[in-house]
Amino acid sequence: MQEEDPISVALKQEEDAAPNEAPRLSVLQWLRSNLFSNWANAILTLLGALAAFLMLRGVLNFVFSENREWVAVRTNLRALMTLSYPESQYVRVWVALGFVVGLAGLSAGIWSDWGGLPIRRLATWFMGIGGLIALCVVVREPSVLMDSEGKALSTLEGSLQRESFGAAMADRVDWWIAALVLFTVGAVLWSRYSSVQRRHVELPITSIVYVGIGIAILTLWVVPYGHYAFVDGTYIAESGTTVAFSTQMPWTVMWVLLGLGFLVGRFLRSSQYVGMSKTGSNLLWLICPFALFWVVLRDPALDYGHVMSTDLPMGLAFGLLGAGALWLLTRSDIGEAGRIAATLLLIFAIFNWVAAFFGWYPMLQKARISFLLLAFAALLAPNFIGDIAKRRQLVLGWVGVMALVHYLATMINTPSTVDLQSDEFLGGLGLTLFVAVIVVVLSFPLGVLLALGRTSKFPIFRMLSTSYIEIIRGVPLISVLIFFSVMVPLFLPDGMELAELAAVLTGYTLFSAAYLAENVRGGLQSITKGQYEAADAIGLTSAQRTGFIVLPQALTVSIPQLVGQVISSFKETSLLAIIGLFDFLRVANSVIPAQSEFMGVKREGILVVAMIYFFFNFIISKYSQRLERRVGLGER
Amino acid sequence: MNIDDATAAANDRLADRDDMIVCVNVDKFYGDFQALKGVTATIKEGEVAVVCGPSGSGKSTWIRCINRLEVHQGGDIVVDGIELTNDLRNIEKIRSEVGMVFQQFNLFPHLTVLDNITLAPIWVRKKPRAEAESMARALLERVGIPEQAEKFPGQLSGGQQQRVAIARSLAMEPRVMLFDEPTSALDPEMIKEVLDVMKELARSGITMMVVTHEMGFAREVADRIMFMEGGEIVEVGTPEHFFTNPTEDRTKLFLSQIL
Numbered sequence: 001m002q003e004e005d006p007i008s009v010a011l012k013q014e015e016d017a018a019p020n021e022a023p024r025l026s027v028l029q030w031l032r033s034n035l036f037s038n039w040a041n042a043i044l045t046l047l048g049a050l051a052a053f054l055m056l057r058g059v060l061n062f063v064f065s066e067n068r069e070w071v072a073v074r075t076n077l078r079a080l081m082t083l084s085y086p087e088s089q090y091v092r093v094w095v096a097l098g099f100v101v102g103l104a105g106l107s108a109g110i111w112s113d114w115g116g117l118p119i120r121r122l123a124t125w126f127m128g129i130g131g132l133i134a135l136c137v138v139v140r141e142p143s144v145l146m147d148s149e150g151k152a153l154s155t156l157e158g159s160l161q162r163e164s165f166g167a168a169m170a171d172r173v174d175w176w177i178a179a180l181v182l183f184t185v186g187a188v189l190w191s192r193y194s195s196v197q198r199r200h201v202e203l204p205i206t207s208i209v210y211v212g213i214g215i216a217i218l219t220l221w222v223v224p225y226g227h228y229a230f231v232d233g234t235y236i237a238e239s240g241t242t243v244a245f246s247t248q249m250p251w252t253v254m255w256v257l258l259g260l261g262f263l264v265g266r267f268l269r270s271s272q273y274v275g276m277s278k279t280g281s282n283l284l285w286l287i288c289p290f291a292l293f294w295v296v297l298r299d300p301a302l303d304y305g306h307v308m309s310t311d312l313p314m315g316l317a318f319g320l321l322g323a324g325a326l327w328l329l330t331r332s333d334i335g336e337a338g339r340i341a342a343t344l345l346l347i348f349a350i351f352n353w354v355a356a357f358f359g360w361y362p363m364l365q366k367a368r369i370s371f372l373l374l375a376f377a378a379l380l381a382p383n384f385i386g387d388i389a390k391r392r393q394l395v396l397g398w399v400g401v402m403a404l405v406h407y408l409a410t411m412i413n414t415p416s417t418v419d420l421q422s423d424e425f426l427g428g429l430g431l432t433l434f435v436a437v438i439v440v441v442l443s444f445p446l447g448v449l450l451a452l453g454r455t456s457k458f459p460i461f462r463m464l465s466t467s468y469i470e471i472i473r474g475v476p477l478i479s480v481l482i483f484f485s486v487m488v489p490l491f492l493p494d495g496m497e498l499a500e501l502a503a504v505l506t507g508y509t510l511f512s513a514a515y516l517a518e519n520v521r522g523g524l525q526s527i528t529k530g531q532y533e534a535a536d537a538i539g540l541t542s543a544q545r546t547g548f549i550v551l552p553q554a555l556t557v558s559i560p561q562l563v564g565q566v567i568s569s570f571k572e573t574s575l576l577a578i579i580g581l582f583d584f585l586r587v588a589n590s591v592i593p594a595q596s597e598f599m600g601v602k603r604e605g606i607l608v609v610a611m612i613y614f615f616f617n618f619i620i621s622k623y624s625q626r627l628e629r630r631v632g633l634g635e636r
Numbered sequence: 637m638n639i640d641d642a643t644a645a646a647n648d649r650l651a652d653r654d655d656m657i658v659c660v661n662v663d664k665f666y667g668d669f670q671a672l673k674g675v676t677a678t679i680k681e682g683e684v685a686v687v688c689g690p691s692g693s694g695k696s697t698w699i700r701c702i703n704r705l706e707v708h709q710g711g712d713i714v715v716d717g718i719e720l721t722n723d724l725r726n727i728e729k730i731r732s733e734v735g736m737v738f739q740q741f742n743l744f745p746h747l748t749v750l751d752n753i754t755l756a757p758i759w760v761r762k763k764p765r766a767e768a769e770s771m772a773r774a775l776l777e778r779v780g781i782p783e784q785a786e787k788f789p790g791q792l793s794g795g796q797q798q799r800v801a802i803a804r805s806l807a808m809e810p811r812v813m814l815f816d817e818p819t820s821a822l823d824p825e826m827i828k829e830v831l832d833v834m835k836e837l838a839r840s841g842i843t844m845m846v847v848t849h850e851m852g853f854a855r856e857v858a859d860r861i862m863f864m865e866g867g868e869i870v871e872v873g874t875p876e877h878f879f880t881n882p883t884e885d886r887t888k889l890f891l892s893q894i895l
């Protein structure tokens with residue numbers, strides 16, 4: 001046998017996986033040994049096949065039934081995505097999306113070696129999909145006959161009258177053509193790449209994905225999908241204003257951005273700036289949900305008088321005075337005084353929030369946040385004591401954070417120029433994704449801190465974290481959301497925009513953090529005592545021990561649970577409907593069925609919503625498997 | 637020259653050196669159980685001290701008290717002039733001067749060999765990465781596995797892992813190395829490669845305190861052997877004294893079992 005290089009091993013596994021590739025006889029043998037090995041097995045197999053057949057037929061009959069009003073979904077695509085975001089400013093949605101798409105391309109370019117897919121494998125997919133379409137065409141029952149008023153005809157016995165099988169097949173000729181084309185393309189590729197020299201030829205996965213997306217977008221230019229568009233509360237049904245028509249250009253731009261981002265990422269990957277660009281792209285990912293939502297989508301109407309008199313001076317004051325304080329705190333002769341100052345600052349910062357609760361003295365919210373951040377920076381300061389370069393790092397980092405926080409805070413507090421049609425300016429999938437992303441991004445660090453607190457050797461931290469986690473876990477999410485939608489407005493300036501949303505984000509983040517903490521704790525418990533001792537013995541401080549040794553291993557161990565938590569956070573955003581936000585599911589469940597044109601049309605929308613939820617979660621789960629395999633290297 | 641003279645001569649040779657580790661009446665309790673009962677010993681700079689004794693006699697407990705992995709309740713421990721108290725700064729100082737090698741290696745499985753070694757120099761000693769890496773490669777050369785730098789610990793044999801662990805400790809340029817049964821978890825064919833590294837270290841003049849049952853190693857490189865039982869040091873002497881003319885009955889019994 002020739003040597004086993006990884007590629008040929010991988011190929012061999014694929015050959016085992018794809019039954020089409022095995023000789024006919026062995027398929028039969030496989031069937032006999034696996035599905036028909038004895039009577040009981042054979043009966044189970046047949047029953048299973050029957051169940052699968054009935055289910056497939058049921059789904060197909062449902063989807064293609066004459067009673068389905070898919071037009072309700074097509075017409076409301078925009079409502080499903082962004083609800084009532086006004087048409088006049090819709091370009092903002094595209095700009096936000098374009099930023100995300102470009103960043104995704106960039107990250108894909110910088111981070112990953114995506115590898116290749118053998119063309120033969122691709123060919124089997126083509127053939128398989130072609131075959132599946134053909135199967136579906138045959139399995140679906142012939143259509144029900146209609147009378148002139150569009151009512152279904154039934155026979156004298158009361159069952160529905162259907163067209164003949166032959167007529168049904170003839171009606172579906174376009175589907176037959178699609179199946180045939182796919183199958184033929186697959187078969188041709190298959191035979192051209194089955195010779196020994198060519199069977200290992202691969203295409204890069206990135207190009208396959210990119211071309212696939214490109215073809216999907218190209219169809220927008222060819223097929224006028226979505227006969228109507230629902231724009232600013234009215235239906236536009238003239239020719240030329242289909243959904244496909246109004247989105248073909250933006251989607252094409254997205255496609256180009258994705259490609260450009262990828263190329264730039266690839267370039268950076270091979271340049272000397274690779275480390276810096278990785279950090280940079282991560283930072284952009286962290287910032288972009290906040291910035292896109294509050295700045296791009298809301299388009300705040302800045303009041304420059306207020307900016308000049310309050311916002312700017314305050315940001316500068318915190319930035320500069322904080323920088324000065326941190327500079328002092330990182331002096332090498334600071335000693336215990338530094339720790340004491342940091343602790344006092346922390347107490348003061350926390351007290352500000354208590355005071356806010358009781359309304360003792362007024363203070364701008366961003367000042368409270370800034371003091372809290374300054375206290376954390378002061379606590380971190382001992383790690384930056386030393387040469388000028390390290391001290392400068394901390395101080396510049398502080399100035400950067402202050403610039404960002406004050407900029408965002410100003411933006412958030414400024415009323416939007418977007419012409420709102422309802423209380424919340426964004427809804428649908430946009431809102432769902434936004435809440436999910438923010439909750440995950442914010443609850444992650446909080447969850448890690450709670451887990452560390454719960455396993456800490458200080459009883460006070462342990463007690464606080466444990467009781468927090470147990471209380472939150474003992475309460476349903478809905479009650480947390482309701483509680484916060486009542487409580488949070490107490491902490492916010494009167495009449496602040498988006499109070500409801502802020503409440504949701506706070507409550508949901510705190511809720512999700514408790515669950516994340518438990519997952520992380522599971523990982524922490526798997527770290528052996530020896531790891532702690534080794535870290536101590538080489539002289540790491542306990543913060544370094546946690547950051548370099550304990551957490552990386554604990555998080556790696558808990559990837560599956562963490563991803564499970566991320567997925568369930570995403571799905572449970574549908575509970576936002578309960579406190580009055582218009583999330584994705586609610587649009588399908590109550591907005592569309594309330595429209596006079598589509599009174600009571602629910603099932604179609606919900607099916608589409610379910611499929612889109614599934615699509616996102618499937619990607620997350622696939623990605624986590626990839627991640628697990630990659631970081632698994634260190635554990636072997 | 638008879639054997640007791642040899643012991644005396646060895647004591648003389650060490651007498652004018654500085655004290656590196658001084659333990660005076662060290663007591664250690666686990667709950668009600670007293671694991672160390674007034675351990676008193678002095679280890680000189682550059683000395684190689686081997687600690688042996690039956691299982692459960694408190695060898696690990698003692699050696700772990702010296703870099704504060706365990707906290708002693710009574711008596712004093714002074715390492716290189718720094719007394720071990722609850723003062724965090726003293727503990728940090730001592731830990732960066734004392735290297736420790738464990739029975740179970742305790743390498744960091746998520747870091748490459750190179751990162752395992754450079755972590756502490758970069759973050760504790762604040763060395764530039766390039767300098768730390770070149771030192772790490774030199775240390776890997778010294779322990780005989782320069783080609784394994786980019787691998788993960790899980791991809792190495794036990795003997796190689798233990799040598800990486802030794803290199804990791806040496807990267808902090810410690811003045812004292814503690815070894816707690818460094819070869820007990822190894823297959824016989826790998827014991828030698830680790831012992832060879834340790835012998836080379838012993839000759840280089842670093843202070844070493846080694847808990848081990850490898851009597852061949854003790855005989856060859858130890859300046860003194862300390863025999864522990866029941867949380868006490870029962871007998872101390874040069875290898876010649878220890879193997880040919882032990883005075884205590886308990887030592888004789890132990891040696892008859894192990895040799």
Ligand SMILES: Nc1ncnc2c1ncn2[C@@H]1O[C@H](COP(=O)(O)OP(=O)(O)OP(=O)(O)O)[C@@H](O)[C@H]1O
Nearest residue numbers: 666667669671689690691692693694695696697698
């Ligand atoms: N964490 C602990 N809690 C309670 N008792 C302990 C603990 N660690 C050690 N002991 C006890 O202290 C005594 C000394 O243990 P130690 O590990 O120092 O022995 P040792 O000489 O190293 O033995 P071995 O040769 O088996 O490693 C033993 O009786 C042991 O049971």
Ligand SMILES: [Mg+2]
Nearest residue numbers: 695696697817
């Ligand atoms: Mg032991």
